[in-house]
Amino acid sequence: MYQPLKPDAAAASQPSAAPLRAVERRPAPTATSAAVPRRPATPQSLIGTITPIMVINWVRRFWLVAVALAVLGALIGFGAGTLIPPRHTSYSDILLDPNDLQLVADDVYTRVAQGEAQLIDVESKMRILTSISVLGRVVDELELTTDPDIMGDSADLGTDSRISAIRTLGERVRVSREERSYVVTVSVWAHTPEKSATFTDALVSAFLFELAEAESDGARNASDALNQRLAELRNDAAKAEAAVVDYRRSHSLPATRDGQLSTQSAVQINTQVDTAREALIAAEARYASLSSGTGGAGAQESDLLARLRSEYAAAKQKADALAITLGPRHPSLATARAEQTALQGEVDREVARIVEAARTDLQRARDVFDQLSNAAGAQLGTVFTDEQAQLELRQLERTATSTVAIYEAYLTRAQQVAERSQLNTSKVRVISPAIAPIVRSYPPRTVLLIIGGFIGGLIAGLALAAGLGLLQHILANRAQPVPPPRMRAA
Numbered sequence: 001m002y003q004p005l006k007p008d009a010a011a012a013s014q015p016s017a018a019p020l021r022a023v024e025r026r027p028a029p030t031a032t033s034a035a036v037p038r039r040p041a042t043p044q045s046l047i048g049t050i051t052p053i054m055v056i057n058w059v060r061r062f063w064l065v066a067v068a069l070a071v072l073g074a075l076i077g078f079g080a081g082t083l084i085p086p087r088h089t090s091y092s093d094i095l096l097d098p099n100d101l102q103l104v105a106d107d108v109y110t111r112v113a114q115g116e117a118q119l120i121d122v123e124s125k126m127r128i129l130t131s132i133s134v135l136g137r138v139v140d141e142l143e144l145t146t147d148p149d150i151m152g153d154s155a156d157l158g159t160d161s162r163i164s165a166i167r168t169l170g171e172r173v174r175v176s177r178e179e180r181s182y183v184v185t186v187s188v189w190a191h192t193p194e195k196s197a198t199f200t201d202a203l204v205s206a207f208l209f210e211l212a213e214a215e216s217d218g219a220r221n222a223s224d225a226l227n228q229r230l231a232e233l234r235n236d237a238a239k240a241e242a243a244v245v246d247y248r249r250s251h252s253l254p255a256t257r258d259g260q261l262s263t264q265s266a267v268q269i270n271t272q273v274d275t276a277r278e279a280l281i282a283a284e285a286r287y288a289s290l291s292s293g294t295g296g297a298g299a300q301e302s303d304l305l306a307r308l309r310s311e312y313a314a315a316k317q318k319a320d321a322l323a324i325t326l327g328p329r330h331p332s333l334a335t336a337r338a339e340q341t342a343l344q345g346e347v348d349r350e351v352a353r354i355v356e357a358a359r360t361d362l363q364r365a366r367d368v369f370d371q372l373s374n375a376a377g378a379q380l381g382t383v384f385t386d387e388q389a390q391l392e393l394r395q396l397e398r399t400a401t402s403t404v405a406i407y408e409a410y411l412t413r414a415q416q417v418a419e420r421s422q423l424n425t426s427k428v429r430v431i432s433p434a435i436a437p438i439v440r441s442y443p444p445r446t447v448l449l450i451i452g453g454f455i456g457g458l459i460a461g462l463a464l465a466a467g468l469g470l471l472q473h474i475l476a477n478r479a480q481p482v483p484p485p486r487m488r489a490a
Contacts, residue, residue, distance in 0.1 A: 050473070055466050058469020058473075062464070073456045074450050074457065078446060081449040084442075086443070092185070092434040093430070094204060094429070098118040098182065125184075126177060129173070134203065134207050136162070139165045145162055145165050147165075150165050150169060172190070173186070186200060186203060193438075197437075200434035201433065201434050227414055233406060233410055236403050237404045240403045241404070244396045244397050244400050282365075283365040283366075286361070287355070287358040309347055312340065318336050318340075319336035319337050322336050
């Protein structure tokens, strides 16, 4: 057992241990000990002397504090589970396929490229899900401006009720997408399960309608722009065609099938000139043959002349026969000679008539040939003098043709785009419609809140009990003397 010693004796017998023992036992101050300096102990120096056993003793000393805080935490958890308005969240999965249906060959919308461009398109559609347009459609459709579930949580009392409802509904919407997937999950919470499902379905329906309307509006705007341009193109085409007609009329240029000044009329006149020349040559040969008195030529001119020549030959043969047997003054011979003479006169008159007719035909053929030759020369001169007019007319006709072609192309495209606005080619579809949730999403179940509150309160109580013990330990040891550095070193 340790026996207390007097300070002087201890200093004489044990010079190093005596001062430590004297500090631990706290002896009454003497003349020797009064010379030792005193200073209060700092909390930093005391914390280093704390052991786990001391902490356990502190907790045991203040265990009622830990139990009280644990019970308080459990009560707070129970109150939170019963008093906090519940939130029920419903979910809906949407497949945002970036590739639309290609119903027409040259659609007004281009197809989305592969890779990152498709993900950008999906992200853009996800942003549309939470846009003011979609949220406004839901607010208007469900009349949320009068719904206490929405307006009860609205803090924008000084703003318009519709804007407040849109803002509140937007805060309840969550949109997420799985990595490497086009499936997007939409969730909306409400204070009742039925309303959460209703809000989610209405949001998805408004989103699909917004996509279809945006696509239709885009095609309709393109059609309106084309129609406005069509009015200008229609006027340009009419002016171009009118310019061609006016130019042709002012320059007296005939219209041909190919729309140009051609040499068809000159060629036709030249053909007629060649025909007239051949007719003139034939008429000259005929007139020369008839004028020469060739019988063979004259016999082919008229049936009457041929008959007269036959009768004349018969009359001559009869007169020659009678002249052999009868005398020159015989009445029968005289009658035959008179008949022969009469027929010869008729033949001569018919030949003269035929010759005159041939001469008339020759003159007519010569006149026609001269007229056609003059016309051909005039036509050829006109073709040469109107060459510049032909070039200008061709230019006007090309301008009119191109303008009309552009107008017709725009007209066809405008009609196609107008019909395109009536089609919905989007492949976005709902693969999981929203259903009413079974349990609430916030706050957690009351049992879990009670357990969590109890555990949290218990931990806080244990920490507070340890803190109280530490505070008491620091206050109890604050005024103790601290030995000088030499004595501590010994």
